Amino acid sequence: MAEPTGQTAFKRRRRIRRTVHFGEPLPPGAHTFRAAWLCGPALVWVTMFMLVPLLFVVALSFAQRGDAGEIVWRFTWENYERLFGHGSLGFDPVQPLILARSLGVGFATAGLCLLIGLPVAFFIASLPRRWKSVALTLVVIPFWTNLLIRTYAWQLLLSPEGWLADILTTAGMIPAGTALYPGWPAVMVAMVCDYLPFMILPLYASVEKLDWLLAEAAADLGASPGRMFWHAVVPQIRPGMIAGGVLVFLPATGQFVIPDLLGGAKLALLGNAVQQQFGSSRDWPFGSAIAVVALLVMVAGLWLHTRVTNGRREVSLP
Amino acid sequence: MIRRSPATALIALLVLVFLYAPLVVVIIYSFNTARYGAEWHGFTVDWYLRLIHNDPAIAATINTIELACTSTFFSVLLGSILAYGMSRYEFPFKRLFHHVLHVPVFIPDIVMAVALLLFFAVLRKWLAGFELGMTTMTLAHITFQIPFIAIVVRARMADCDPQLEEAAADLGAGPWLTFRHITFPLMVPGIVAGGLLAFTLSLDDFVVSFFTSGPGSTTLPILIYSSVKRGLTPDINAIASLIVIVSALTVVTVAWLRGRTEVKT
């Protein structure tokens, strides 16, 4: 090819070590330098006020409590031993029971939310486009209102003079004047009511992506509705089920307000135990040990959640 | 297409009633003449009128709003810049930081609360100014607000094609002009939505506030809690109703904002 000649050769051929960022050539390191200035303040903040305090908690959980409730910095496993039932008079079931109860409440809440949330998710997915966003907003509004107020509202609803008690009394199921709280039923009702939105949102997201051809193919092949649901639908929405389950389980396990207001002293969960140790009992080291256990439960839940969502742990914010 | 069935519709309706029953009942009882208990005696707006003379409630309201405004201001600033940096730059350990950022979102309130209580107690030994009160509460609130804002703003930025910024550079806009004329205007709906949600979070927070508050920094949720614990509730219903309505309006605004801006892109 005959090109117009007379062009000078390019000076010297050297390696180019710059990177381009939106049209701007940056020398090596400048990119990271800028990222540090942009992300640094917030990340330092979260590290300083979240990670460091948590490290303190972990450290404190290995310390001892002095006679006057002060902290004695001497290493010990005692707090954890107590947590798992090691009492001064042999096995003491109080603390292990709290742990077991918390996990039980967490699982039960997640299970109930799943049962109730599934039909709702399917219903929302079946709505026309306009109504979908309306329905989702309706689901989300209670979630963003004060949990304390909603829990207190259940006290009103479940009180002896409340409507529910009236109905049950009239039906002859409970004697007149009985309060429906404190107790297990009240705690569970409030838990499910509070965390249902956490379940419905991820469930809805995966129902929305559902491939119905698979389900129809299964129906064509003669599968009963139940089998079709189990074999063709459930595997497809499993990520949503697990994500929702984790999102419900984690806060439910660590709940403090609901058991405090509706459960009474006998139904303490991890959260109440922590509050008690940091509050009236003034045993911060032991309270820290309980907090560490709650943290471990969270880490396990998050690990599961990350695996399900393939590492894209974007919280589906309402 | 998913077929709608009457069964799921009925369940959905019941769930809706279930979700809204607590909110509705608080609002209804706020008009109840009865002084104690849950029995219905008659209609009155007296409790709302009496709020004007309820000094602790007014002080708590001022505290709550001051706390929410201050913490939202700083968290919006930090969180938005963080979201911008994380969605437009690569840096070492980015994934790790991404996970760290989610800790305040998932951590049980009570654990975060006692961790901060402990942290401030330790700080107080060496530094003045960390006495429990508005300052410590503000620091705590900013901490749990930052991730929410960062998540909302990042989600918004993920919807915007980075090629828009390349196009701006191609058309002669340097980094600052590109940010001012293209990136920032596109971020604004996310920042507003994130800010409103963060504001609501601060408004609603009880557990963390409870553990980091000091004398004179009582907020409305703390006031409500202590009243409920002591069983003194009538004027609490009025306060609670107002909070519920403010939160609900905020969420509706955010939803409306999102719906509106989604169409535009």
Add this chain to the structure above:
Amino acid sequence: MQPADPKSNSALAVECQHLTRRFGKIEALAGVSLNVRRGEFFSLLGPSGCGKTTLLRIIAGLDLPDSGGLRIGGIESLRLPAWKRPVNTVFQSYALFPHLSVSENIAFGLRMKRLSAIEITRRTTSVMELTQIMPLAARHPNELSGGQKQRVALARAIVNEPQVLLLDEPLGALDLKLRKELQLELHHLQQRLEMTFVHVTHDQDEAMTMSDRVAVMNAGRVEQLGTPEEIYERPKTRFVAEFIGECNLFEGKFISRDGSRLEADSPLGRLRIDLPSTAIELAEQGKLLLGIRPERISLVGGHAGDNRVLGRIEEITFNGAESRYRINLGKVGLRVTELNTGRRDVGLFVGDSVEVALAPGNIFLLEG
């Protein structure tokens, strides 16, 4: 800004010198050198992943090569940021700013140059008239159709009067009819503006109809650079021959050479081939790769001096304006296309024996 280069008004708009670019293990550019002349419509043609878009982004300043050199209008440009280069891009996805109206989108580049409001309005208006989008001025990008977006993206780039306009598959997202229409329009526009266009496409038709010159790229290299005619008539490599148009390819063996006349043994028998001077050194090798376009083969007649081979018609596909034949020559098959000029008295049918004529000047020799 760099001091004005003495050659800044050189005849070359873009000079690329041995550009290389790697993305991890993928070599997007493996040493590309090419020059784009001032005022020409230059196309980079190749399959997806051949490096053509990377090259375009390097010229635009949106990416940097790992090594090599680049001059735009005679000025060393690799160190210039994108916003200081005298080039503008029409993006494949158009990248229109969603929060700005059509006229604001178009005025963006001029605003960044801090031109006066009057000047901005004048130029924006004249460009919108030129591209026939005046009625859309107040709309937002989400209210535009694909073709309209394309016009806005084009207007937004040319309003800045860049030395070089870069087009990244500008018609790729449009349907066939609209694409044909806009191809012509784009071509006319370029001639009217006398602007240098560098156009990236994977569509050979698009490249052939619009361009003054085409660089065919494959796997990070320029396989051949030339006018559309040169590339079609004298493809240099197997890739080019197969990528552009249809082609019969067969192997041959070198027998003898007399000046530019070559004799070779092939499955079609002994062939005489006329070579242009550039390809002659290749001909000395033992094995040869030969090719001929289907429409350059005549079924009946031909001229004196043509290579003649006997074959049988195996299949005929009637296609309105033309007929396609598959001819069995024993060891190989040939595809032949003939225009239906209506000048042949007797029709051809499947099973007929025909004498196929291949003119020595129509057979070409390929590298690899």
